[in-house]
Amino acid sequence: MRFSLIHIVPETTKVPFIKGRFVAMLFSAVLMIASIGAFATMGLNLGIDFVGGTLIEIETQEDANLTEIRDSLNGLGFGEVQVQTFGAANDVLIKMRQQEPENPEVEMAAERAQQQAANTVQETLVEMLPGVEFRRVEVVGPAVSGELVRAGILAVGLALGAMLIYIWFRFEWQFSLGAVIALTHDVIATMGMFAVTQFEFNLASIAAILTIVGYSMNDTVVVYDRIRENLRKFKRMPLAELLNLSINQTLSRTLMTSITTLIALFALFFLGGAVLRGFSFAMIWGVLIGTYSSIFVASPLLLLTGVKRGTSEQDS
Numbered sequence: 001m002r003f004s005l006i007h008i009v010p011e012t013t014k015v016p017f018i019k020g021r022f023v024a025m026l027f028s029a030v031l032m033i034a035s036i037g038a039f040a041t042m043g044l045n046l047g048i049d050f051v052g053g054t055l056i057e058i059e060t061q062e063d064a065n066l067t068e069i070r071d072s073l074n075g076l077g078f079g080e081v082q083v084q085t086f087g088a089a090n091d092v093l094i095k096m097r098q099q100e101p102e103n104p105e106v107e108m109a110a111e112r113a114q115q116q117a118a119n120t121v122q123e124t125l126v127e128m129l130p131g132v133e134f135r136r137v138e139v140v141g142p143a144v145s146g147e148l149v150r151a152g153i154l155a156v157g158l159a160l161g162a163m164l165i166y167i168w169f170r171f172e173w174q175f176s177l178g179a180v181i182a183l184t185h186d187v188i189a190t191m192g193m194f195a196v197t198q199f200e201f202n203l204a205s206i207a208a209i210l211t212i213v214g215y216s217m218n219d220t221v222v223v224y225d226r227i228r229e230n231l232r233k234f235k236r237m238p239l240a241e242l243l244n245l246s247i248n249q250t251l252s253r254t255l256m257t258s259i260t261t262l263i264a265l266f267a268l269f270f271l272g273g274a275v276l277r278g279f280s281f282a283m284i285w286g287v288l289i290g291t292y293s294s295i296f297v298a299s300p301l302l303l304l305t306g307v308k309r310g311t312s313e314q315d316s
Contacts, residue, residue: 035192
């Protein structure tokens, strides 16, 4: 005998998702325009991974005086230095932007200038804070940061392209087009979120975007599988009604997956510390927007592309 302890939604629902597709399309259009506008006007708060610089994580014996540390490091002549607590009051994160070398034409001059600046900062901290412990020191030069920018863009582009090919072979071109538009929708909305919140955009953010792409695609494939099954099963049912039926049939699974994932992500956001806050917030946003797009973007697009029942009768 089986006992079901948790019911997120009833086993059979009749929520008219497709009926609200025009409102959803308007919302998505506004969201896309706002995201692109925010990205173009506000830009991203790029981390040292992409612009170069130095990151130093320290632990002090007593609660850190951030104002004193900041004033001392800003007086070294390396430009504005960011100083913030990193979890506990005695955990401090120090960020310093890329340094301009005295002679840029000399090979490795920029990397040497950055390393010398990092050494000077460490010496200053040792004199200023007795017993200070250096947990992490990362120096990223301009050449490396440029490569990371290109690699990040390439990773996202290849992921979207691979998803397009996968869905094209798994289903038909109408499904593939709908899935990739939904994924692009999620990526643009996530970039807009980073621009508005000004959370630091670094390699962890690229990992979050790729994870969001995978999560959203998985959600979309589940709905698409049910749509394809119902296209074979209900030969004469109107397409809008069939899409609505398919979404409702997978609604319990979709909500259960999203809610359990969000529980873990909220724990990571509130308890994971400052370094994971941007990543976990991006993931929370991604789960929400990915769930939304699989229901209100990917599925209604099949109405516009006119998926044929005959082409869906073939096995993948």
